[in-house]
Amino acid sequence: MLVSRKQAPSLKRQLWVAFLVVPPIVFMSLFVVYPILSAFAYAFYDWQGLARGEFVGLKNFKEVLFGATMAPVVWNAFLHNVYALVALMIIQNGGGFLLAWLLYKEPFGFRFHRIAVFVPVVLSTIIVGFLWKLFLNPNFGIINQALYSLGLDSWAKPWLGDSSTALGALILANAWHFVGFPTLVYLAGMQRIPSEIIEAARLDGTNEWQLLKNIVWPLVAPSTTILFTLLFIGAFNWFEIPYVMVGLDGSPFGTTDVLGLVFYRTAFGNQSASIQNFGMGSALATLLFLFIVVFASMLTLWLRRREIQF
Amino acid sequence: MTALTSQAPASRQPISFALLAQVILIANSFIMLYPVVVMVLSAFKTTGEIFEHPFALPDFTQVGNFAKVLGETAMPTYFVNSILVTGTSVLLILVLGTMAGYAVARYESRTNTFILLFFLAGLMLPLKLAVIPLFILLRDLGLLDSRWSLIVTYTAIGLPSAVFIMAGFLRTLPSELEDAARIDGASEPRIMWSVMLPLARPPMAIAAIQNAVPIWNDFFFPLVFIQTDARKTLPQGLTTFMGEYTTDWGMLFAGLTIAAAPITLLYIALSRQFIQGMTAGAVK
Numbered sequence: 289m290l291v292s293r294k295q296a297p298s299l300k301r302q303l304w305v306a307f308l309v310v311p312p313i314v315f316m317s318l319f320v321v322y323p324i325l326s327a328f329a330y331a332f333y334d335w336q337g338l339a340r341g342e343f344v345g346l347k348n349f350k351e352v353l354f355g356a357t358m359a360p361v362v363w364n365a366f367l368h369n370v371y372a373l374v375a376l377m378i379i380q381n382g383g384g385f386l387l388a389w390l391l392y393k394e395p396f397g398f399r400f401h402r403i404a405v406f407v408p409v410v411l412s413t414i415i416v417g418f419l420w421k422l423f424l425n426p427n428f429g430i431i432n433q434a435l436y437s438l439g440l441d442s443w444a445k446p447w448l449g450d451s452s453t454a455l456g457a458l459i460l461a462n463a464w465h466f467v468g469f470p471t472l473v474y475l476a477g478m479q480r481i482p483s484e485i486i487e488a489a490r491l492d493g494t495n496e497w498q499l500l501k502n503i504v505w506p507l508v509a510p511s512t513t514i515l516f517t518l519l520f521i522g523a524f525n526w527f528e529i530p531y532v533m534v535g536l537d538g539s540p541f542g543t544t545d546v547l548g549l550v551f552y553r554t555a556f557g558n559q560s561a562s563i564q565n566f567g568m569g570s571a572l573a574t575l576l577f578l579f580i581v582v583f584a585s586m587l588t589l590w591l592r593r594r595e596i597q598f
Numbered sequence: 599m600t601a602l603t604s605q606a607p608a609s610r611q612p613i614s615f616a617l618l619a620q621v622i623l624i625a626n627s628f629i630m631l632y633p634v635v636v637m638v639l640s641a642f643k644t645t646g647e648i649f650e651h652p653f654a655l656p657d658f659t660q661v662g663n664f665a666k667v668l669g670e671t672a673m674p675t676y677f678v679n680s681i682l683v684t685g686t687s688v689l690l691i692l693v694l695g696t697m698a699g700y701a702v703a704r705y706e707s708r709t710n711t712f713i714l715l716f717f718l719a720g721l722m723l724p725l726k727l728a729v730i731p732l733f734i735l736l737r738d739l740g741l742l743d744s745r746w747s748l749i750v751t752y753t754a755i756g757l758p759s760a761v762f763i764m765a766g767f768l769r770t771l772p773s774e775l776e777d778a779a780r781i782d783g784a785s786e787p788r789i790m791w792s793v794m795l796p797l798a799r800p801p802m803a804i805a806a807i808q809n810a811v812p813i814w815n816d817f818f819f820p821l822v823f824i825q826t827d828a829r830k831t832l833p834q835g836l837t838t839f840m841g842e843y844t845t846d847w848g849m850l851f852a853g854l855t856i857a858a859a860p861i862t863l864l865y866i867a868l869s870r871q872f873i874q875g876m877t878a879g880a881v882k
Binding site: 300301304305308309311312313315316318319320321322323324326327330338386387390391393395396397400401402403404405406407408409410411412413414415418419420422423427428430433434437464468469472473476477496511514515518521525527528531532555556566569570573574576577580581 | 615616619620622623624626627629630631633634636637648649652653694695697698700701702705707709713716717720722723724725726727728729730731732734735737750751753754755757758761786787811814815816817818822832833834836837840847850851854857858861862865866869872873876877879880881
């Protein structure tokens with residue numbers, strides 16, 4: 289070996305390495321680090337449109353959390369994010385786990401089912417949102433049309449116009465869109481379990497439910513950690529599905545309002561109230577950011593503790 | 599022993615359970631695919647036919663809706679914009695990601711840990727929440743309302759994962775390859791370009807798909823950055839289109855079908871690579 293890696297690198301080599309690392313780092317600093325640091329700073333200023341006004345300390349934060357006009361909207365939206373998170377944990381991630389277990393046994397048609405479950409995942413959320421908006425149309429949507437043709441006329445509803453069903457409809461549309469993702473991540477996790485473990489359990493006469501609960505579920509803990517953390521981040525950034533299906537105001541009557549919509553309305557305005565407030569928007573973004581970082585790390589640490597090495 | 603273990607799972611599986619599993623899987627695949635099928639079928643119908651016979655098969659020679667979408671709307675423009683934005687972003691992500699990943703993986707340096715931590719932070723911070731300062735920065739750079747506003751944003755979002763995918767792979771290549779080329783007098787750039795990178799096509803494909811799909815589908819950043827209709831990408835253009843033809847359901851379904859077609863067909867052709875690429879971040 290003429291050139292050992294231990295040898296002190298020549299100037300030429302150092303320049304070459306710098307040439308490789310400097311552009312990506314400069315790019316990241318300009319378009320990620322700088323905006324994120326500024327986002328915190330902006331929240332402490334008063335804004336007139338796009339122009340930064342004077343330093344106002346915690347005023348924007350107080351307004352977002354306790355102000356008479358902002359706070360009720362924010363807390364109402366926060367609650368809907370929590371509902372969506374809990375419901376999607378059960379339907380999307382739980383459903384994905386069960387589907388993965390059925391696929392794991394590689395039954396007849398395994399390859400087809402595996403490809404089918406992932407089809408909606410590759411579609412744009414905008415397409416998914418519009419598609420379900422048309423399907424849920426009170427008069428001509430296929431959901432109500434199907435109910436009419438089955439003679440279940442009394443079940444038909446204006447799903448997205450009814451306060452009691454609108455949020456649920458958005459959650460189900462989201463679950464339809466993404467259930468394939470946890471399914472295939474869990475499937476990959478299950479395929480990594482050494483098959484001797486599952487066979488040994490079967491030989492011991494473990495039934496299906498015990499096998500799933502006591503063996504498979506604990507052994508796919510690493511998949512659970514990442515899926516639950518991603519869902520947590522996704523649920524509190526929820527924006528596209530509500531935007532497309534119920535509009536910027538979270539209609540009807542704010543029953544589908546979520547923090548993503550509140551943030552967009554506050555920062556960039558909407559038709560009904562064209563005021564934009566970058567200070568308040570930044571305060572909301574900062575709070576949401578801190579909330580996500582703190583809880584997502586706690587969730588990750590807590591879920592990591594359940595993971596078993598094998 | 600082998601006979602026993604290979605028999606055990608099958609004999610433990612009651613027939614009724616396998617049947618139930620099959621029923622659930624078929625029902626699920628039906629729920630996943632039927633809405634897409636209805637979308638495509640409705641695109642061949644007139645609005646009247648959709649309202650009266652929503653579940654009937656259409657006359658497939660009736661392609662008027664498609665002709666109208668492609669000939670009379672801005673959909674082809676949105677399409678070209680999406681291709682330009684996605685293509686350029688993925689190219690930039692691969693180039694910059696490979697540069698940083700290669701440096702970290704192939705040269706020992708005290709700054710490597712720092713560089714990896716730097717990109718790790720970028721991987722975990724949702725840039726969506728920094729959209730206000732990004733908006734102001736892009737305005738100051740004169741990039742607002744241009745395709746470059748989207749390209750730089752997507753590159754910044756996608757770069758960290760590409761660095762990790764590339765570094766993770768390049769690290770596994772044996773150093774004998776480099777050393778042999780060095781003995782032959784090859785320069786460092788030549789070693790990277792002609793010896794190492796030709797071996798790194800599989801991780802590049804994964805990084806490309808992992809980023810291309812969310813970029814192609816993104817709606818949030820165009821919504822904030824782009825105003826001019828001629829620069830809109832497909833998802834944002836679709837909202838304009840859907841607003842223009844609200845009552846013409848035949849057109850709406852044709853628009854949705856045309857917007858969904860390229861990525862769906864590509865997925866069906868390359869399902870293994872798509873699944874591998876899109877779950878790469880969550881599957882170790």
